[in-house]
Amino acid sequence: xxxxxxxxxxxxxxxxxxxxxxxxxxxxxxxxxxxxxxxxxxxxxxxxxxxxxxxxxxxxxxxxxxxxxxxxxxxxxxxxxxxxxxxxxxxxxxxxxxxxxxxxxxxxxxxxxxxxxxxxxxxxxxxxxxxxxxxxxxxxxxxxxxxxxxxxxxxxxxxxxxxxxxxxxxxxxxxxxxxxxxxxxxxxxxxxxxxxxxxxxxxxxxxxxxxxxxxxxxxxxxxxxxxxxxxxxxxxxxxxxxxxxxxxxxxxxxxxxxxxxxxxxxxxxx
Numbered sequence: 319x320x321x322x323x324x325x326x327x328x329x330x331x332x333x334x335x336x337x338x339x340x341x342x343x344x345x346x347x348x349x350x351x352x353x354x355x356x357x358x359x360x361x362x363x364x365x366x367x368x369x370x371x372x373x374x375x376x377x378x379x380x381x382x383x384x385x386x387x388x389x390x391x392x393x394x395x396x397x398x399x400x401x402x403x404x405x406x407x408x409x410x411x412x413x414x415x416x417x418x419x420x421x422x423x424x425x426x427x428x429x430x431x432x433x434x435x436x437x438x439x440x441x442x443x444x445x446x447x448x449x450x451x452x453x454x455x456x457x458x459x460x461x462x463x464x465x466x467x468x469x470x471x472x473x474x475x476x477x478x479x480x481x482x483x484x485x486x487x488x489x490x491x492x493x494x495x496x497x498x499x500x501x502x503x504x505x506x507x508x509x510x511x512x513x514x515x516x517x518x519x520x521x522x523x524x525x526x527x528x529x530x531x532x533x534x535x536x537x538x539x540x541x542x543x544x545x546x547x548x549x550x551x552x553x554x555x556x557x558x559x560x561x562x563x564x565x566x567x568x569x570x571x572x573x574x575x576x577x578x579x580x581x582x583x584x585x586x587x588x
Contacts, residue, residue: 451480521552
């Protein structure tokens, strides 16, 4: 898509678990490091080492493309003794990279990624709505699009507008990490519903939305998520709630990957 040269970053581990990184810059002035940061505690350090190696090799502009960017949800101190993880990670990335590009960062009280990552060039959290809408149009399966909570409204509305389908948004109430309920108003007369969410970890939000839809008489329920984290047991919870098919974007490698985010990332880099 970009017609750019591609080099692998070589990585080896010492017996004590430390990483040794080696880059091939080929006298490049600009470089883009592409790495999804799921399993972040294992991946962050080698990624930072790669940025330092590139800088020492003479690269002037370094962009990090992290389709999944971790530690974004903790944007304030929720309980005494906790850190603000978002600020810590944002400051570190801003020190080593001139720009960070991700997809659907889990931002709530912060509007733009540029507020989190103080980089020289403006960092961006790209919307996955165009990629999902394109996939929906190609699939051509009539459905109503369902967002599980009010925070999902802007991009659920964008997906619906671009794909030409109706949409509704639920009211999610969280009483604990795995105690979630979703309330829905009137559901138009649709036999098929597609729940869309930015991230799926425990699976309880998707399951709660599916149960609410089944209570409204919806027969066929499917789901699309951007980031397929899926903790152990999550898929069983999702299937058990009546979700027949599950799809995801390829921000994190998973067998449910069906929607490529490469085009929207390439366009942002271009």
